[in-house]
Amino acid sequence: MGGKLFFFYYIHLPRQHLLVLFSLLSLAVASQVSASWYSCSIKGLPLVRNLTNAPQSNYGRGGLSHLTIAGAVSHGMKEVEVWIQTMAPGSGTPIHRHSCEEVFVVLKGSGTLLLSTTSMKTRHPDEPHNFPISMNTTFTIPPDEPHQILNSDEHDDLQLLVVISQPPIKVFIYDDWSMPHTAARLKYPYYWDEECFQYNAKDEL
Numbered sequence: 001m002g003g004k005l006f007f008f009y010y011i012h013l014p015r016q017h018l019l020v021l022f023s024l025l026s027l028a029v030a031s032q033v034s035a036s037w038y039s040c041s042i043k044g045l046p047l048v049r050n051l052t053n054a055p056q057s058n059y060g061r062g063g064l065s066h067l068t069i070a071g072a073v074s075h076g077m078k079e080v081e082v083w084i085q086t087m088a089p090g091s092g093t094p095i096h097r098h099s100c101e102e103v104f105v106v107l108k109g110s111g112t113l114l115l116s117t118t119s120m121k122t123r124h125p126d127e128p129h130n131f132p133i134s135m136n137t138t139f140t141i142p143p144d145e146p147h148q149i150l151n152s153d154e155h156d157d158l159q160l161l162v163v164i165s166q167p168p169i170k171v172f173i174y175d176d177w178s179m180p181h182t183a184a185r186l187k188y189p190y191y192w193d194e195e196c197f198q199y200n201a202k203d204e205l
């Protein structure tokens with residue numbers, strides 16, 4: 001019946017109306033894609049979701065493409081949160097630390113992990129160690145250890161699967177490796193948690 005109705009419109013509507021109809025249809029499809037990832041609640045989400053065209057954003061960070069696959073504020077996860085992040089050549093994370101555990105799997109590309117292993121015992125991070133990372137390598141960031149991930153490749157994207165514990169993440173950001181731990185700035189909620197964080201906060205009022 002829907003097909004017949006569409007056919008009716010198709011043959012009777014002038015071109016401009018068809019354009020409007022088509023735009024509305026695309027909008028509906030786009031918002032469905034979006035709603036299946038970012039409804040700020042687990043309610044109503046399909047159990048099995050297709051990653052291929054999941055909406056990603058750089059959240060104001062040049063070269064980044066972030067997708068929260070399963071998150072605390074976006075999907076109601078309690079213990080863990082999972083992301084996919086893609087970093088363009090020359091881009092990377094800020095130098096930062098967090099008290100949660102973090103596990104990485106490199107899905108594509110290569111880059112560098114900088115990790116300062118002294119934790120909070122010194123006033124500021126120690127000179128970081130450099131670890132080359134590449135496709136099919138994995139690494140774990142110990143709680144509170146300042147670190148940075150860079151795509152040091154000139155051509156290819158670096159793509160990472162990231163798992164964190166205790167979401168939503170509370171990130172302390174350093175301007176450089178000599179910045180005292182106490183001067184690192186807290187960013188909470190983190191960029192990709194902002195929208196649903198506010199939504200959920202409003203919900204609770």
Ligand SMILES: *[C@@H]1O[C@H](CO)[C@@H](O)[C@H](O)[C@H]1NC(C)=O
Nearest residue numbers: 033048049050051052053054
């Ligand atoms: C996921 O989406 C892509 C692009 O739309 C499509 O080609 C692929 O078949 C989908 N996979 C599944 C399992 O639905």
Ligand SMILES: *[C@@H]1O[C@H](CO)[C@@H](O)[C@H](O)[C@H]1NC(C)=O
Nearest residue numbers: 106107108134135136137138
């Ligand atoms: C990555 O590692 C897994 C586990 O050892 C292995 O089965 C797989 O073939 C590897 N993939 C690539 C692309 O090297």
